[in-house]
Amino acid sequence: MAIRRLFVGGNWKCNNTLAQTKDLVNNVLNKLHFDPAKVDVVVAPVFLHVPWVAEHIQKPVQVSVQNTSLTGTGAYTGEISVAHVKDLGLNWAILGHSERRQYYGETNEVVANKVKYAVENGLDVIACVGEHLADREANQTNQVVEGQLEAIRGKLNEAQWEKIVIAYEPVWAIGTGKVATPAQAQEVHEFIRSYLTQKVSQNVSQKTRILYGGSVTEKNAGELIHQKDIDGFLVGGASLKPAFADIVAACNIVKH
Numbered sequence: 001m002a003i004r005r006l007f008v009g010g011n012w013k014c015n016n017t018l019a020q021t022k023d024l025v026n027n028v029l030n031k032l033h034f035d036p037a038k039v040d041v042v043v044a045p046v047f048l049h050v051p052w053v054a055e056h057i058q059k060p061v062q063v064s065v066q067n068t069s070l071t072g073t074g075a076y077t078g079e080i081s082v083a084h085v086k087d088l089g090l091n092w093a094i095l096g097h098s099e100r101r102q103y104y105g106e107t108n109e110v111v112a113n114k115v116k117y118a119v120e121n122g123l124d125v126i127a128c129v130g131e132h133l134a135d136r137e138a139n140q141t142n143q144v145v146e147g148q149l150e151a152i153r154g155k156l157n158e159a160q161w162e163k164i165v166i167a168y169e170p171v172w173a174i175g176t177g178k179v180a181t182p183a184q185a186q187e188v189h190e191f192i193r194s195y196l197t198q199k200v201s202q203n204v205s206q207k208t209r210i211l212y213g214g215s216v217t218e219k220n221a222g223e224l225i226h227q228k229d230i231d232g233f234l235v236g237g238a239s240l241k242p243a244f245a246d247i248v249a250a251c252n253i254v255k256h
């Protein structure tokens with residue numbers, strides 16, 4: 001089995017005043033202790049705070065955006081293009097988060113096109129997938145996740161998967177305190193890995209990091225990270241707190 005470097009993403013969503021962001025960077029993120037050979041740590045502030053964070057955060061913590069435009073630069077009022085992200089020297093974007101899908105009408109097709117455009121223009125992408133509670137109750141979890149992955153797969157060639165991290169985030173577990181059990185998360189992660197083996201390649205399947213997201217805290221991170229196919233987390237609420245340091249510490253390991 002390939003050894004995959006673990007990954008902890010902090011998705012700050014639409015939270016924090018600039019003062020709170022500065023406090024989080026100065027007092028939590030710039031005091032993290034981790035080995036970048038073992039774990040990538042990537043945080044995604046609101047767009048307006050990204051330049052300040054990018055300038056003041058200490059490496060090896062990296063900075064991501066939470067969305068990018070489907071288009072390049074030009075007459076697209078309100079959008080932020082991949083070129084703007086690259087211009088700040090940043091390399092990461094979260095795309096297809098369920099909140100983008102749910103509140104901003106991003107379909108599988110839109111998400112896949114954004115992923116393709118971002119990857120072709122040099123970004124690494126945290127591509128989010130996950131089912132709603134009704135899907136899970138109707139035993140449709142795998143079908144929903146497969147549909148989301150199929151749309152993305154249709155736009156990428158095999159080499160481009162090197163720039164993809166998948167985040168499995170069951171919508172019913174996001175911000176609800178209802179974390180998936182380690183067994184529930186592992187089951188879907190295993191499904192995603194086997195999807196990659198069958199539909200892309202064994203090599204991509206072994207190399208691609210698959211993150212879990214949904215009510216991850218310092219209390220459950222330790223057990224979740226030891227599941228075979230969980231390669232890290234995309235953390236929402238807890239990434240705004242000092243507890244984020246404990247989640248990073250839980251992932252500062254080499255999994256065999």
Ligand SMILES: O=C[C@H](O)COP(=O)(O)O
Binds near residue numbers: 011
């Ligand atoms: O992107 C992060 C996920 O939506 C998880 O959010 P949460 O940790 O607040 O449940």
